[in-house]
Amino acid sequence: MCGIWALFGSDECLSVQCLSAMKIAHRGPDAFRFENVNGFTNCCFGFHRLAVVDQLYGMQPIRIKKFPYLWLCYNGEIYNFKQLQKQFGFEYQTLVDGEVILHLYNRGGIEQTACMLDGVFAFILLDTANRKVYLARDTYGVRPLFKVLTDDGFLGVCSEAKGLINLKHSTSFFPKVEPFLPGHYEVLDLKPSGKVVSVELVKFHSHKDEPLHAAYDTVENLPSGSFDLETVKSNIRILFENAVRKRLMAHRRIGCLLSGGLDSSLVAAVLLKLMKEMNIIYPLQTFSIGMENSPDVLAARKVAAHIGSEHHEVIFNSEEGIQAIEDVIFSLETYDITTVRASVGMYLVSKYIRKKTDSVVIFSGEGSDELTQGYIYFHKAPSPEDAAEESEKLLKELYLFDVLRADRTTAAHGLELRVPFLDHRFTSYYLSLPAEMRIPKNGIEKYLLRQSFEDSNLLPKEILWRPKEAFSDGITSVKKSWFSILQDYIDQQVDDLLLEKAAEKYPFNPPKTKESYYYRQIFEKHYPGQSSWLPHYWMPRWIKATDPSARTLKHYKSAAQE
Numbered sequence: 001m002c003g004i005w006a007l008f009g010s011d012e013c014l015s016v017q018c019l020s021a022m023k024i025a026h027r028g029p030d031a032f033r034f035e036n037v038n039g040f041t042n043c044c045f046g047f048h049r050l051a052v053v054d055q056l057y058g059m060q061p062i063r064i065k066k067f068p069y070l071w072l073c074y075n076g077e078i079y080n081f082k083q084l085q086k087q088f089g090f091e092y093q094t095l096v097d098g099e100v101i102l103h104l105y106n107r108g109g110i111e112q113t114a115c116m117l118d119g120v121f122a123f124i125l126l127d128t129a130n131r132k133v134y135l136a137r138d139t140y141g142v143r144p145l146f147k148v149l150t151d152d153g154f155l156g157v158c159s160e161a162k163g164l165i166n167l168k169h170s171t172s173f174f175p176k177v178e179p180f181l182p183g184h185y186e187v188l189d190l191k192p193s194g195k196v197v198s199v200e201l202v203k204f205h206s207h208k209d210e211p212l213h214a215a216y217d218t219v220e221n222l223p224s225g226s227f228d229l230e231t232v233k234s235n236i237r238i239l240f241e242n243a244v245r246k247r248l249m250a251h252r253r254i255g256c257l258l259s260g261g262l263d264s265s266l267v268a269a270v271l272l273k274l275m276k277e278m279n280i281i282y283p284l285q286t287f288s289i290g291m292e293n294s295p296d297v298l299a300a301r302k303v304a305a306h307i308g309s310e311h312h313e314v315i316f317n318s319e320e321g322i323q324a325i326e327d328v329i330f331s332l333e334t335y336d337i338t339t340v341r342a343s344v345g346m347y348l349v350s351k352y353i354r355k356k357t358d359s360v361v362i363f364s365g366e367g368s369d370e371l372t373q374g375y376i377y378f379h380k381a382p383s384p385e386d387a388a389e390e391s392e393k394l395l396k397e398l399y400l401f402d403v404l405r406a407d408r409t410t411a412a413h414g415l416e417l418r419v420p421f422l423d424h425r426f427t428s429y430y431l432s433l434p435a436e437m438r439i440p441k442n443g444i445e446k447y448l449l450r451q452s453f454e455d456s457n458l459l460p461k462e463i464l465w466r467p468k469e470a471f472s473d474g475i476t477s478v479k480k481s482w483f484s485i486l487q488d489y490i491d492q493q494v495d496d497l498l499l500e501k502a503a504e505k506y507p508f509n510p511p512k513t514k515e516s517y518y519y520r521q522i523f524e525k526h527y528p529g530q531s532s533w534l535p536h537y538w539m540p541r542w543i544k545a546t547d548p549s550a551r552t553l554k555h556y557k558s559a560a561q562e
Contacts, residue, residue, distance in 0.1 A: 260299025
């Protein structure tokens with residue numbers, strides 16, 4: 001996990017522009033570098049490093065003797081770099097996994113490069129010999145990337161929008177900053193002046209398609225075409241375990257977030273099992289957060305005792321949570337209601353990990369709810385096909401919501417997040433299963449995933465079959481949810497008259513509640529006029545929901561009352 005930043009064709013003094021790159025210093029607390037591009041005095045790279053692999057040669061932009069005309073700045077982890085080296089006979093000059101991008105590009109161009117990378121990534125690749133600039137981002141946008149491109153060819157690229165919004169340019173003071181789409185690469189021509197022209201934007205991978213790199217995976221071909229339940233369950237276990245195993249690549253200590261829900265508990269249990277198999281000598285540290293006696297804290301304690309992790313509990317009170325909101329919104333770069341709510345706990349636990357432990361590479365359960373239909377409202381889907389369609393839509397939008405939350409809250413404290421549920425091979429297999437197999441059954445969401453691990457003894461039965469609890473709800477007691485605590489506080493902060501005139505002040509995504517108005521005010525303070533970064537609020541479907549919290553839903557209430 002690092003922070004990348006680059007400018008091409010800047011009319012302003014680079015030493016002034018470079019101050020913007022310091023806005024993402026939190027992403028790489030170990031080292032930083034600015035480097036001008038030879039022959040292009042108005043182009044430069046900025047890089048903030050979190051050293052996870054190759055402590056000696058890991059600085060960027062990466063340049064190697066074999067390809068002196070290539071410059072690479074990337075943020076991510078490429079899990080199959082050794083397999084690709086073996087397959088194609090690449091001669092690496094560093095231990096950096098991202099070096100494979102240079103070799104793949106030299107071998108087969110940008111499209112093959114993007115398709116062959118098994119991992120999470122956002123990169124800027126400059127080819128001065130052919131005068132090309134390439135941008136690319138992984139399938140689910142696990143690693144963030146933003147860009148600004150003006151009509152006269154000034155290009156700015158950064159891991160977070162905050163590194164671009166204050167750039168100065170002759171034709172416009174604040175050029176339009178936009179998120180770069182996941183699963184895409186862009187080709188731009190580089191002019192002698194350092195300015196660029198966009199040539200094409202290409203979608204290189206759809207989450208339903210088996211990735212091209214699957215042919216070189218460590219897992220042999222699985223039985224396919226058969227949807228026999230036992231075969232499917234076995235394939236799910238094999239691919240999920242493989243997803244966790246490949247993510248163990250690190251020279252820094254590994255830890256795991258543990259809410260006590262199904263997803264993070266499965267990740268933690270499989271992770272600990274594999275760490276033992278690989279003779280990793282330190283104990284796995286797991287981390288839960290909540291208010292005193294919250295459901296998540298109690299459930300996580302049970303899981304940690306079962307799997308034998310070194311468990312840390314972070315207890316916070318409502319005042320600490322409320323005080324963190326502005327910092328959280330600044331880190332997130334969004335005003336989405338459920339994202340802000342859920343991010344407070346994750347931000348505070350990340351802060352604890354950074355200050356009190358030496359764990360840096362942090363595993364988490366993001367992506368499972370979208371992939372395996374874990375949200376409570378999936379019980380209301382009109383048909384299995386509708387549920388499957390919604391699942392795919394949620395995966396496509398992850399970069400706006402849960403993946404955004406998970407990246408920014410951990411990166412704010414210099415941690416690197418790993419999300420095995422979003423493994424390309426695991427997700428494409430799960431999405432290939434018949435829609436009927438993937439829906440909730442017997443009133444229980446994620447039924448197939450739970451069933452697949454039922455006989456593994458990885459988790460206590462009551463955890464394996466624990467109903468869905470939203471992270472922002474599970475950190476507090478059932479009697480008073482986190483969203484209720486927030487709303488009670490905000491009710492005193494926002495005047496009724498302000499809310500009445502909200503649509504006039506904020507015509508795009510107008511706030512409908514005091515809570516959303518409060519978040520929007522803070523967002524606009526830091527990112528004025530950038531509300532389009534969030535196309536729409538996250539909200540459940542197929543029900544008349546006025547609030548994104550699961551605890552407001554009838555299904556949840558009846559389960560809690562029982």
